[in-house]
Amino acid sequence: MTDHPEHDEIVRKLFAGTAEFFWGTGSLGGLPPMHGLEIAFAGRSNVGKSSLVNALTRRKALARTSSTPGRTQELNFFRIGEGQESAFTLVDMPGYGYAAVGKDKVAAWTDLIYAYLRGRANLARVYVLIDARHGLKDNDLKVLDSLDKAAVSYQIVLTKADALKPGPLADRIRTIEESIIRRPAAYPSVIATSSRTGEGTVELQSAIVQLLHERAAL
Numbered sequence: 001m002t003d004h005p006e007h008d009e010i011v012r013k014l015f016a017g018t019a020e021f022f023w024g025t026g027s028l029g030g031l032p033p034m035h036g037l038e039i040a041f042a043g044r045s046n047v048g049k050s051s052l053v054n055a056l057t058r059r060k061a062l063a064r065t066s067s068t069p070g071r072t073q074e075l076n077f078f079r080i081g082e083g084q085e086s087a088f089t090l091v092d093m094p095g096y097g098y099a100a101v102g103k104d105k106v107a108a109w110t111d112l113i114y115a116y117l118r119g120r121a122n123l124a125r126v127y128v129l130i131d132a133r134h135g136l137k138d139n140d141l142k143v144l145d146s147l148d149k150a151a152v153s154y155q156i157v158l159t160k161a162d163a164l165k166p167g168p169l170a171d172r173i174r175t176i177e178e179s180i181i182r183r184p185a186a187y188p189s190v191i192a193t194s195s196r197t198g199e200g201t202v203e204l205q206s207a208i209v210q211l212l213h214e215r216a217a218l
Contacts, residue, residue, distance in 0.1 A: 011209045013081075014080065014086045014087075017081040019080050019081075025074055026108075026112065031116070032077055034121060035089070036087060036089060037088045037122055038091055039124050039125050040093055041053065041090070041127050041129055043093075043096070043128060044096060044140065045096065047130065048159040049093070049095065050092060052157070055198065074094065075094070086209055086212050117147065124153070125152075126152055126155075127154070127156075127157045128147075128154050128155070128156050128157065129159050130157070130176070132161045132169060132172055133160060135172055144180070148184050148185045154185055155187035155191070156180065156190045157190070157191045157193055158200075160194060160195075160196075161194045161200060191203055191204050
């Protein structure tokens with residue numbers, strides 16, 4: 001928690017409130033009308049996006065999880081905190097990179113992801129999820145390059161942080177922060193999370209609310 005009780009209470013109420021799936025699409029033409037601010041979770045297949053969605057919203061099965069890479073095959077839209085001032089839409093994106101489907105399907109998902117990122121005017125930030133055990137891979141760097149080129153704000157969030165001991169985890173965070181410091185669209189700090197233990201979820205919730213308030217004030 002922070003030293004600002006009012007902010008902490010907003011965070012608590014928002015993520016303890018409603019969280020509902022309301023739209024899924026596998027095509028750019030099928031996107032829902034823009035309404036309020038959106039944040040998106042992007043990451044390699046099986047990085048733990050759906051698990052983190054569930055952990056953030058304190059639900060066990062809001063987003064479907066699977067041990068099979070490529071389970072999320074659409075852009076899935078969730079409305080968080082409906083009726084509250086800080087309500088927002090969370091978008092769970094198809095995983096990029098390896099998936100247990102054909103190359104044509106992976107290419108179609110990749111095209112959809114990039115088209116969404118470039119054209120969604122109410123997208124406040126993309127949270128790029130990275131497996132803490134592996135760090136940034138080539139396909140992650142390609143996504144960061146695309147986000148920089150499109151001037152879409154993004155922040156790195158490590159998943160599965162409980163798999164590393166504190167020392168190696170701190171080294172991983174430092175290495176990534178040093179590698180993104182000159183990237184124009186990157187938020188400079190990294191948040192480490194674990195859906196299994198809950199580590200970092202409150203920090204991420206707080207960061208999301210802070211971002212929403214900053215964007216709403218523009």
